[in-house]
Amino acid sequence: MWALRAAVRPGPGLCRLACGRRLPRAAPPPPPPLPPPACPERALAAFGPGGVKGRGGEGRDRRDDDGPRSRAGEQEEEDPGDAEQEEEEEALLRTEPLLPLGTQRVCLIHPEVKRGPEKPKLTRAEWQVAEAEALVHTLDGWSVVESMVVPSKSPNGKLIFGKGTLEHLTEKIRGTPEITAVFLNVERLAAPTKKELEAAWGVQVYDRFTVVLHIFRCNARTKEARLQVALAELPLLRSRLKASMALLDGRGRGSRYIMGSGESFVQVQQRLLKDQEMKIRKALERLRNKRRLLGRQRRRQEFPVISVVGYTNCGKTTLIKALTGDDAVQPRDQLFATLDITAHAGWLPSRVAVIYMDTIGFLSQLPHSLIESFSATLEDVARSDLIVHVRDMSHPETELQKASVLSTLRGLRLPAALLDSVLEVHNKVDLVPGYRPAGPQAVAVSALLGQGLPELKARLEDAVLRATGDSWLHQEATVQDVDVIPEAGVADVTVVISSSAYGRFRKLFPENRLRCVCTGVSGSPARGPARPPGVGVSIGCFTLAAASPRSAPQCPATPDCPAATHGPPCSSGGGNTVCH
Ligand SMILES: Nc1nc2c(ncn2[C@@H]2O[C@H](COP(=O)(O)OP(=O)(O)OP(=O)(O)O)[C@@H](O)[C@H]2O)c(=O)[nH]1
Numbered sequence: 034m035w036a037l038r039a040a041v042r043p044g045p046g047l048c049r050l051a052c053g054r055r056l057p058r059a060a061p062p063p064p065p066p067l068p069p070p071a072c073p074e075r076a077l078a079a080f081g082p083g084g085v086k087g088r089g090g091e092g093r094d095r096r097d098d099d100g101p102r103s104r105a106g107e108q109e110e111e112d113p114g115d116a117e118q119e120e121e122e123e124a125l126l127r128t129e130p131l132l133p134l135g136t137q138r139v140c141l142i143h144p145e146v147k148r149g150p151e152k153p154k155l156t157r158a159e160w161q162v163a164e165a166e167a168l169v170h171t172l173d174g175w176s177v178v179e180s181m182v183v184p185s186k187s188p189n190g191k192l193i194f195g196k197g198t199l200e201h202l203t204e205k206i207r208g209t210p211e212i213t214a215v216f217l218n219v220e221r222l223a224a225p226t227k228k229e230l231e232a233a234w235g236v237q238v239y240d241r242f243t244v245v246l247h248i249f250r251c252n253a254r255t256k257e258a259r260l261q262v263a264l265a266e267l268p269l270l271r272s273r274l275k276a277s278m279a280l281l282d283g284r285g286r287g288s289r290y291i292m293g294s295g296e297s298f299v300q301v302q303q304r305l306l307k308d309q310e311m312k313i314r315k316a317l318e319r320l321r322n323k324r325r326l327l328g329r330q331r332r333r334q335e336f337p338v339i340s341v342v343g344y345t346n347c348g349k350t351t352l353i354k355a356l357t358g359d360d361a362v363q364p365r366d367q368l369f370a371t372l373d374i375t376a377h378a379g380w381l382p383s384r385v386a387v388i389y390m391d392t393i394g395f396l397s398q399l400p401h402s403l404i405e406s407f408s409a410t411l412e413d414v415a416r417s418d419l420i421v422h423v424r425d426m427s428h429p430e431t432e433l434q435k436a437s438v439l440s441t442l443r444g445l446r447l448p449a450a451l452l453d454s455v456l457e458v459h460n461k462v463d464l465v466p467g468y469r470p471a472g473p474q475a476v477a478v479s480a481l482l483g484q485g486l487p488e489l490k491a492r493l494e495d496a497v498l499r500a501t502g503d504s505w506l507h508q509e510a511t512v513q514d515v516d517v518i519p520e521a522g523v524a525d526v527t528v529v530i531s532s533s534a535y536g537r538f539r540k541l542f543p544e545n546r547l548r549c550v551c552t553g554v555s556g557s558p559a560r561g562p563a564r565p566p567g568v569g570v571s572i573g574c575f576t577l578a579a580a581s582p583r584s585a586p587q588c589p590a591t592p593d594c595p596a597a598t599h600g601p602p603c604s605s606g607g608g609n610t611v612c613h
């Protein structure tokens with residue numbers, strides 16, 4: 034199994050870093066130009082079903098992405114027991130489109146609340162219109178022919194417009210034959226309101242929920258994301274059922290029983306939807322359990338994980354592409370291009386291998402059921418070592434976007450330390466001439482042009498080391514030598530450390546992948562050149578998966594030191610032990 038080769042950045046800065054919770058991975062001093070990870074896909078094999086992108090891009094038409102890039106996914110497919118489940122899960126996914134295919138010329142109506150508690154803060158109507166237009170443009174063949182901001186007292190109520198406004202709108206829409214549909218920029222339209230407006234305007238009327246859901250449906254590729262969309266769609270199906278029920282009732286046919294079953298048509302439909310919901314939830318739970326399991330494997334492999342979050346279209350994927358050099362990653366200028374959490378291997382300056390997690394973008398007023406169904410996907414964010422919050426500094430609503438992202442992050446109930454250590458990356462500064470971040474907390478970059486990346490990488494490294502406690506040995510001991518053994522997937526770090534510090538080290542990192550192999554007493558080593566007496570203990574650290582500390586037999590000479598599987602047996606004396 035591949036493992037991290039090196040992790041500790043040499044230099045005085047490390048001494049300041051506090052001790053953390055993970056095993057240090059040491060790196061050889063002055064790092065040579067960095068090669069890409071020798072086997073990143075193996076490293077990435079620990080990622081969830083369909084959630085792995087070793088080298089690969091994104092594309093809305095690539096529904097088979099669960100496969101080749103996800104080793105975990107491949108394994109699942111190989112298991113014949115899974116075939117039946119896969120079939121069942123496929124059956125739960127609806128295929129008919131939510132919105133009509135082909136060209137649509139849309140009239141965008143944005144109801145604006147001018148005062149009162151429903152008046153949105155930190156934003157302006159024209160920005161909200163711009164975002165709604167971007168949503169429409171995300172749809173293939175859809176364009177906006179007319180955008181209108183219309184006063185409204187209660188955009189989310191049953192009566193969105195006053196009588197006069199409604200008449201004016203009806204006249205406008207009916208008098209513009211190019212308009213084939215209306216996008217009413219409200220979160221959800223009640224079924225009767227939708228019906229009423231469609232009858233008045235003579236075209237289909239869509240709300241934000243339906244449009245966003247449709248985009249999600251188009252962009253979801255992994256099974257989990259697709260099932261999440263299917264779950265989020267259920268309220269829509271229920272309200273459609275309600276509407277058709279009202280219609281049937283109007284004709285006096287709503288309560289007719291089917292073939293003596295004791296259930297009316299509507300009751301049958303409701304039951305089927307309930308069954309459907311239960312099955313989707315079960316299937317999602319199955320997939321999530323797999324993802325959690327794989328997440329645990331990933332943590333065992335000790336790769337620091339950096340989650341890249343931010344408002345949709347802020348440049349998350351572009352940044353990951355720039356940081357990893359993965360040419361196959363395909364950022365796209367559209368909202369919700371990324372819907373599945375994907376993992377990408379990269380290297381920090383001192384050859385610390387890290388995993389970047391690309392995440393779904395946030396959106397203000399994201400429909401509730403969508404947030405709910407996708408929140409599990411964001412579980413991975415909660416388990417990362419560091420969160421990078423990417424912001425589009427060229428966007429007029431950048432502050433609102435930040436507020437929206439932070440409120441979503443807070444809703445994820447992240448560990449306080451993780452939330453406090455969020456690193457802000459101010460992106461797209463090439464579009465804001467002379468931009469300087471206000472405080473030292475943020476790093477300004479242009480992911481597209483590669484500006485500011487060296488500083489960002491250095492900051493990431495500091496933050497990762499701080500978070501993972503990699504600095505421990507550098508702080509508490511003197512690192513003398515680092516011997517990287519790539520074929521074994523380990524690094525052998527020799528340090529000089531006092532017995533008491535060594536004891537603390539073993540206490541602090543009981544679950545680590547470290548294996549120390551004792552070879553002799555300092556001053557009279559069993560192997561290698563003599564060391565000055567009283568210097569301390571040299572520890573050979575075998576990082577990551579290749580070592581299996583739990584199964585290693587105990588060293589006969591030093592009870593707290595697992596014995597070597599190679600090299601001479603260790604010995605101790607004079608209060609010191611020499612280990613390799
Ligand atoms: N000018 C400029 N454009 C950028 C920069 N970074 C990203 N972009 C552009 O912004 C658009 C969106 O980039 P993505 O990386 O797909 O954004 P994202 O945050 O991953 O978007 P979603 O996955 O949809 O949430 C693309 O057209 C990028 O080329 C930058 O630094 N400067």
Ligand SMILES: [Mg+2]
Nearest residue numbers: 349350370371
């Ligand atoms: Mg993206």
